[in-house]
Amino acid sequence: MIFAGTTFCSGRHTLSPPPSPLSGIAAIQLFDGTYDHLLLSADPDAAVDEFDSGWTYNTKINANFEENLEAGNIGFSTKTTENLVVRRREAGTYDWTVIYVKKIQSADDFDIVLRDTYARAGVEYEYSLSSFCNGIENSYVVQKVYSDFEGFYITDKDCLYGTIYDVDGCDTNRNISSQTLNLLNSRYLTTVSNGGLNCDSGSISGTFLKTDQTGPDLLASLKYRNEFKNRLADHKPLILKIDDGRIWMIKVSSNPTDTAGGHRDIRRLQFEWVEIGSVNSMKDLYMNGFSDVDSRWW
Amino acid sequence: MAILQTPVLHAISPFDPRREKVLEFYYEGSQSYKNRIVITDNERGVIVYDKTTDSMRLYALIPAGLLSAGRQYLAQIQVYDMDGNHSGLSDPVLFYCFTAPAFGLEGITDGYVCRNASINLLVHYSQVENERLKSLQYFLYSGDKAPLSSSDVIYSSTPSGHSFYGLQNNSVYCLRAMGETVHGMKLDTGYIEISVIYNTVPANVVFQAENNRQNGYIQLTTNIISIGYEVKNDHYTLKDGLLTLKDNYLLYNDGFQIKDDFSLFVEAQNLPLGKFLTTDHDILSLWIINVCGTFYCRLNVGDSPAVYCVPLPKARLCTDDGRFIVTDGDTMLEVIDSTYDSNDLIVFEVKRKNGIYGLDAYYKPEGIRTEVSA
The missing domain is CATH 2.60.40.10 (Immunoglobulins)
Known part of the structure; x- marks a missing residue:
């Protein structure tokens, strides 16, 4: 029954909490007074004990006004981190490869932009960002990413050259040490393997062409090819990776050739190579100049 | 009498002489019926053990405690068949005895x-x-x-x-x-x-990995979360972990955002009557008010006609040595206090859960509690 506009607590929703706006919070203002602590958490079940427990995943603001007005967590991170370490592994495997180490001295040092050009194609990688202090890893954050590209790339610490045009199959040979002997008392041949040789070699070719919005850029393509040939010819180790997932640490073992592919401006570069180390070995990466991660982290 | 084929003793790895050791040997020929083991101290050239055992199995046993640690010995084996024929002693095999490390x-x-x-x-x-x-x-x-x-x-x-x-x-x-x-x-x-079991570093360090397909690399970026703030003027002090604002305000306005449920805690003292905290666009504000002589904390939520009020904590009873008096249900004894002791640090708690706001004001749990029956 409704009397004078009211149901006198007999209505169905009379005792329900009144509707309240559900806007977000993007600013907090404190006025005159004395404040010891301010904490904002995305966890509605958080307890006041979190004043002392530092940051959690839900903490948005935590200002304890000890020496400054800071409400972020810069102080927390620089207090617990001596080195920031970035590592990589293929998803499903256990062993990590350390690809980058940075010493942390201030909050700005946490800002890192890094390109990992040694990831092969068709593989899901896990990258971890670890906080190290006094040589001990405190904890790590992991991100997954699926690595994928087309064509092939030649890269080292300072360069990245590649093409998607007319890439051949990159045929290879697996080299082993083996010698056949014809023994006087045996109907069959005998093989002798003295040595641990077991590596790939091969050749690869592709058409190197630079394009812009209008089409092929012949001048840029010429410059690009010359830079690439200079890199091939400087006798330094390189990493070759191709879009079918194969990757090698190589050195060029023949004269790079530059031939016309049906038109004088469509240039095909080709070279032969031999494998000189393992891309999964931190020691090989360091000793061949691909990585600055020294032996303290192997 | 026939001579049986000489057995061959397997290599003997070092062992602790306090434990018995099984020596295996290889033998082909007439069925072995007995075997004889001879142990010689290699340094002194003296036979320390010579025993023949009736056994068809191709092993011999060195008893525990027979030999001494830190010495080297030679072992030889000889086999006998049922007819009393025997082999020659096998080639001696050198072995060492060491105390288990x-x-x-x-x-x-x-x-x-x-x-x-x-x-x-x-x-x-x-x-x-x-x-x-x-x-x-x-x-x-x-x-x-x-x-x-x-x-x-x-x-x-x-x-x-x-x-x-x-x-x-x-x-x-x-x-x-x-x-x-x-x-x-x-x-x-x-x-x-x-x-x-460890505490994970909270996600204050943003870590992103992105595949750049066109250029053949993985881009990795990190950055830290920093909260931006501004103050109206320099009329504030920081002392003993307390911030005091006078004719001033402190505004945190960058680097964070809450869209859904949350918990907000502010621990404060010496709050004058009036508004002491607000969020952007006054969506939410906290006030100290006095109603009929009793002090309350009031929560205003936007344009909602509803307000939430909670009385400020009452005075607690304690003994002369500062122990808070509690009931056997661990409830502190309090008295109704019509005055607001502004020098006490009070925790003001605002929660929003499933869209419903809640307000509370209390002293931070602390102090030694003395249980009494009430």
Whole structure:
């Protein structure tokens, strides 16, 4: 029954909490007074004990006004981190490869932009960002990413050259040490393997062409090819990776050739190579100049 | 009398003479019915053990405690058949006796709790007769003993350490170290189970990995979350962990955002009547008000006609030495207090859960509580 506009607590929703706006919070203002602590958490079940427990995943603001007005967590991170370490592994495997180490001295040092050009194609990688202090890893954050590209790339610490045009199959040979002997008392041949040789070699070719919005850029393509040939010819180790997932640490073992592919401006570069180390070995990466991660982290 | 084929004694690895040792040998020929073992002290050239045993099995036993640690011996075997025919003594095989060394992981035993995502391992090795270590290797297994990782074989007479990284939180692993001494004595710590429990670094460091397909690389970026703020003027002090604002305000306005449920705590004292906290666009504000002589904290939520009020904490009773008096239900005894003791630090708590706001004001749990019956 409704009397004078009211149901006198007999209505169905009379005792329900009144509707309240559900806007977000993007600013907090404190006025005159004395404040010891301010904490904002995305966890509605958080307890006041979190004043002392530092940051959690839900903490948005935590200002304890000890020496400054800071409400972020810069102080927390620089207090617990001596080195920031970035590592990589293929998803499903256990062993990590350390690809980058940075010493942390201030909050700005946490800002890192890094390109990992040694990831092969068709593989899901896990990258971890670890906080190290006094040589001990405190904890790590992991991100997954699926690595994928087309064509092939030649890269080292300072360069990245590649093409998607007319890439051949990159045929290879697996080299082993083996010698056949014809023994006087045996109907069959005998093989002798003295040595641990077991590596790939091969050749690869592709058409190197630079394009812009209008089409092929012949001048840029010429410059690009010359830079690439200079890199091939400087006798330094390189990493070759191709879009079918194969990757090698190589050195060029023949004269790079530059031939016309049906038109004088469509240039095909080709070279032969031999494998000189393992891309999964931190020691090989360091000793061949691909990585600055020294032996303290192997 | 026929001469049987000479047996061949298998290689004998070093062993602790306090335990019995089985020596196996190889023999082909007329069925063996007895075997004789002869042990000679290699340094003195004296036979220390010579025993014939009725056994058809191709092994002989050195009893425990017969030999001495730190010495080298020669062993030979001879076999007899049923007709009394015997073989010659086998070629002597040299072996060593050493006291079983102490070999284990420093500071890590079964059930160890690791508080980091990595663990540093170092074996401790000691041997009474100074038998030197030749090599060792560390192994990491999952909790059900599936092999995960191992170190290289470390060739050194001095134990070297090794670290395993990337241990997952709240997981069980097994560690193991195996080694070998200079004279071939095998060492094994066995499986040592550990638990990994640590506090993870909160996601204040943003970490992104993105595949750049067109250029053939993975882009990795990190950055830290910084909260931007501004103050109206310099009329504020920071002393003993307290911020005092006078004719001033402090505004946190950058680097964070809450869209859904939240918990807000502010611990404060000496708050004058009026508004002491607000959020952007006055969506939410906290006030100190006085109604009929009693002080309250009031929460206003936007344009909603509803307000939430909670009386400020009442005075608590305590003994002369500062112990708060509580009931046997752990409830503090309080009295109605019509005054607001502004010098007390009060925690003002605002929560929004499932869209419903809640307000509370209380003293931060502290102090020694003395239970009394009430």
